[in-house]
Amino acid sequence: MTTATTPSPEPAATLASGAPVAELEHVDLVFKRRGAEPFQAITDLSLRIEPGTVFCLLGPNGSGKTTVINLLSGLLGPTDGRVRVLGMDPSRERSRLLRRIALAPQETALYADLTGRENLEFHAAYYGVPRASARRRIDTVLELVSLTERAGHRVGTFSGGMQRRLTLARALLTEPDLLFLDEPTLGVDVQSRESIWDRVRGLAAEGRSVLLTTNYMEEAERLGQRVCIIDRGRRVVTGTPDELKALTRRRRLELTYASAEAAEAAEPLLRDGYQVGAHAHQLLVEVPEDADHVAFVRSALDRLDGGPTLVGFRFSEPGLQDVFLHFTGRDLRD
Numbered sequence: 001m002t003t004a005t006t007p008s009p010e011p012a013a014t015l016a017s018g019a020p021v022a023e024l025e026h027v028d029l030v031f032k033r034r035g036a037e038p039f040q041a042i043t044d045l046s047l048r049i050e051p052g053t054v055f056c057l058l059g060p061n062g063s064g065k066t067t068v069i070n071l072l073s074g075l076l077g078p079t080d081g082r083v084r085v086l087g088m089d090p091s092r093e094r095s096r097l098l099r100r101i102a103l104a105p106q107e108t109a110l111y112a113d114l115t116g117r118e119n120l121e122f123h124a125a126y127y128g129v130p131r132a133s134a135r136r137r138i139d140t141v142l143e144l145v146s147l148t149e150r151a152g153h154r155v156g157t158f159s160g161g162m163q164r165r166l167t168l169a170r171a172l173l174t175e176p177d178l179l180f181l182d183e184p185t186l187g188v189d190v191q192s193r194e195s196i197w198d199r200v201r202g203l204a205a206e207g208r209s210v211l212l213t214t215n216y217m218e219e220a221e222r223l224g225q226r227v228c229i230i231d232r233g234r235r236v237v238t239g240t241p242d243e244l245k246a247l248t249r250r251r252r253l254e255l256t257y258a259s260a261e262a263a264e265a266a267e268p269l270l271r272d273g274y275q276v277g278a279h280a281h282q283l284l285v286e287v288p289e290d291a292d293h294v295a296f297v298r299s300a301l302d303r304l305d306g307g308p309t310l311v312g313f314r315f316s317e318p319g320l321q322d323v324f325l326h327f328t329g330r331d332l333r334d
């Protein structure tokens with residue numbers, strides 16, 4: 001008879017129907033620093049992550065994204081306010097919570113001298129994945145992140161993108177209900193990024209929930225069912241990507257010229273009555289909120305008649321980048 005290595009079954013924390021998977025309510029977090037003033041990293045922050053969704057936390061450097069993950073995973077307790085994850089208080093019930101969540105941190109924290117497969121075996125053993133199923137799960141997660149072929153190689157020989165994918169595989173090994181992915185595509189190439197995005201979408205489709213922090217607008221736009229922008233530890237705005245984009249209404253007419261000189265020469269033709277700026281070989285014209293955009297484009301093009309030859313034009317809707325800059329400004333944070 002095999003000895004049972006399976007951890008004793010956990011009484012499932014009860015999650016009332018309609019309850020969020022994770023929630024912060026009016027949370028403050030103050031870091032006490034030896035020899036320095038205390039630093040308030042999070043102020044009155046509330047957010048809810050619904051089951052089976054990808055929630056993107058977006059913010060400039062130092063805005064508090066990793067701190068939020070640390071609060072939700074129980075590494076830090078709030079100074080004030082309430083944190084609930086899967087029906088538990090993370091800082092009090094951390095060991096129970098760790099069986100249901102997984103974290104892919106910014107630093108990959110892999111063992112460079114072990115192979116990809118050995119890294120996963122080590123993690124599976126550490127988290128008490130039963131031996132009988134560990135091998136099957138390792139094969140599955142390696143396949144999911146397209147690392148089956150390289151699984152027998154030392155991680156020290158992996159590229160940055162492969163290491164990020166292995167980190168994701170490691171987080172998937174325990175089949176968590178909630179995953180925290182801290183900037184999962186930082187510094188990876190387009191192919192690895194697409195592969196990570198596919199997997200993240202797949203997780204939500206399976207009913208798992210994901211909190212993903214990112215500095216990349218495109219990532220938030222492509223993956224997030226909800227996006228929350230934070231800045232200096234405070235919530236600035238939350239909504240679906242479409243709801244957020246509707247907040248700025250920055251529609252633009254982009255006029256393209258063959259050169260920056262041509263764009264500059266054309267600009268005075270629009271100066272009267274238009275909000276226009278030259279940017280490299282383009283003129284960017286703000287379209288007023290209430291304008292009929294067909295009439296607007298026609299009259300702008302009429303004005304440009306007789307000026308330098310226009311190479312092309314495009315009507316652009318606001319992107320998350322515009323929303324982000326609108327709410328967080330352009331000042332560098334560090």
Ligand SMILES: Nc1ncnc2c1ncn2[C@@H]1O[C@H](COP(=O)(O)OP(=O)(O)OP(=O)(O)O)[C@@H](O)[C@H]1O
Pocket residue numbers: 031033039041059060061062063064065066067068215
């Ligand atoms: N242990 C700590 N003690 C004191 N201050 C801290 C500590 N950890 C984080 N901070 C500060 O709290 C703020 C939020 O940091 P955090 O790492 O959460 O930001 P972030 O949004 O994840 O940044 P990045 O995008 O650069 O990863 C920063 O000003 C940081 O310097």
